[in-house]
Amino acid sequence: MTNKKDIKILSQILDIDEVKVISHSIYNEIGIILRTEPIKLYSVCPSCGTESHKLHQNHRHIIKDLPFGEKPIFLEINRRQFKCRICKKPFSEEFEFARKKRTYTNRLANKIIQEVLENDIHSVASRGIVTTEEIERMLKRCI
Ligand SMILES: [Zn+2]
Missing domain, CATH: 1.10.10 (Arc Repressor Mutant, subunit A)
Structure with missing residues (x-):
């Protein structure tokens, strides 16, 4: 379990303004895994530029980040899919801190x-x- 105070500190240390840390686990052989969630509640359709608040699917996966001291850091990120009400198609959100399909x-x-x-x-x-x-x-x- 990660309490509220820890979460706030971990999010500050991580210092990525697009996501917040929701929990963490430390594995001796692997490193630290920080589970994150996006802060924004919507995303903008890349085809037509319309803001979408309609969550289609969650897509969680793990990517590597800068190490913390000697410990490797892994981020579990949720790159959500939203459904555009104009295009009627789902699209996955963009993050400035990590490009799509990158590890x-x-x-x-x-x-x-x-x-x-x-x-x-x-x-x-x-x-x-x-x-x-x-x-x-x-x-x-x-x-
Ligand atoms: Zn659209």
Whole structure:
């Protein structure tokens, strides 16, 4: 259980204004998992720009974020699908902190890219936070 005070502190430390932390678990071998929920109650349809409050589905998955000290941090995020009343189609919401279909946050990608520029892909991958494949994807996105 995570109490209200912890949740507030964890959300402040996480410092991503699009989500709040709702609970956390610490696993010795894995790291810290922070369960988050979006703060906004609506999203804007990418096709027509209409605000939608009609939740279609929840889509929870886990992505990697910047480590906290020596502990890897994983965020469980909920990228909801809303249904647009004009287009009559569901769409999934955009977040500024993490692109769709990615397994990591943008700020982790930026940090890794910095490290690769200063070192090389294999030594950064050997630290175990991200795989060589993920680094290549980050770099492609950058170019
Ligand atoms: Zn629409």
